[in-house]
Amino acid sequence: MSDAPVLDLATIRHGCAHCSLQQLCLPAGINPTELQQLDDIVRRRRPVARGERLYRPGDALTAVYVARDGAFKTVSISEEGEEQVVGFHLPGELIGLDALGAGTHRCEAVALTTANVCEVPFDQLATIAAQLPSLQHQLLRVIGQSVGRDQDHLGMLVRRQAGERIALFLHGLSERYRNIGQSATQFKLPMSREDIAHYLGLALETVSRGFTRLQEEGVIELAGRRVDIRNPAELNRLAHSAEHEEPRRSARA
């Protein structure tokens, strides 16, 4: 009783003011006194276990969520029971916006790893956002960024072939890790090949083959879910230009 896990308490006690994600999350750009108001409504939850859900399809919109660490996927289930992965969510990226339209969630949000999550009651967030222009502004910005990621996602799916989608996926993930201050070249994929397939609109075998091919070409090094990007320039090239083009002589020519 007297000694709960040290790390958890430390994390939980720290408010937004001490959070390393502060500048990427809702608090970005709002001043200290305003921050306190936001902080007051944020609930910091105990770790969420891998596979746990923050909400399910049909649940009423009660809160939006942000992971402080770990990763989530949001999934919509088609009528035939097939999973469609709508998005992956790294620390600092808002989760739960799928309920903004109808007031109930369209997706479910599943933890891909053990994760610590901040829960922001939505009504209260809307209320104080109305009082704090900078928070309102930031809320819209964060929503907009989420829309932007969805559009990037769309861009991966339309008229791109498998290898290109996979390069784009790795490249995007790499950028997002860089953004939150982690290594952009070495990381562990929090999601399975199947999740990636359902995200990219491919068969999981195709994803696996694509990874293998990138490894054979020396672009990445794979060990299960560990990825090491050996040739970021080439990955970038594969992601942004047609694949059939022959490899360039020099990296930047």
Added chain:
Amino acid sequence: MSDAPVLDLATIRHGCAHCSLQQLCLPAGINPTELQQLDDIVRRRRPVARGERLYRPGDALTAVYVARDGAFKTVSISEEGEEQVVGFHLPGELIGLDALGAGTHRCEAVALTTANVCEVPFDQLATIAAQLPSLQHQLLRVIGQSVGRDQDHLGMLVRRQAGERIALFLHGLSERYRNIGQSATQFKLPMSREDIAHYLGLALETVSRGFTRLQEEGVIELAGRRVDIRNPAELNRLAHSAEHEEPRRSARA
């Protein structure tokens, strides 16, 4: 000079209070006195010609737009110059949210037909939304609906084959026309086959073949861009279940 086109003036003078889209647009659910505040900032523009753009990629976010009639597409251009149609926008659906994240537009918004547009200066909208909780609420709702349409779009692209995507597209369009009080079974497509292809992630020839096939099966009647949905139940079935399944005996069995 003294007599401008009658219809335009009539439309322009009518404020939100007299607009048939009132309940689908930003004013939904807000009271008459509040409506006036919103109305005061809305600029109603002269008709926009087919092919005209409301904004281009890189433009600063100055306003969001709603068509009162006509239709728009939002397009993002890939580095290779290929068009990707991000969305189609019917009357009452907000246009311009792609700039929420970064403050500059990612897409361009092109009129597919001659159209009348309301332009809502974004800063002013944010300001009065902070003062009017019901408007703030509705703004978030409308943004959420837009996110929802994007997710529906995503759902069309992932692991669905051509015929299914096309059925889904027609079905969704039909629903949206119904929503704005137009016929759900007979309408003129405002966009070209190529636009549809770029929206569905298919080759335009594949779209054309898909339409032809639906016509051969008696599901729709085609005459250029005029569509008549003869068998909505079957269209619905094609859109929501696997295509390979043999046709059902009765409509609801």
Added chain:
DNA sequence: CGGGCCTTTGACGCTTCTCAACGACAGTGG
């Protein structure tokens, strides 16, 4: 009435899906 754009249709090749089996790895229990 002419021109250009949009749409349709055909034939062929390739990417990717499907089905199937095997291999790697981690957690579990003996």
Added chain:
DNA sequence: CCACTGTCGTTGAGAAGCGTCAAAGGCCCG
């Protein structure tokens, strides 16, 4: 400590859907 079992990932072979190229027909607008 090791065998066991289930999940996950890899690899192979064959089929099929779709993209590509090509050409002709139709519609709208000037």
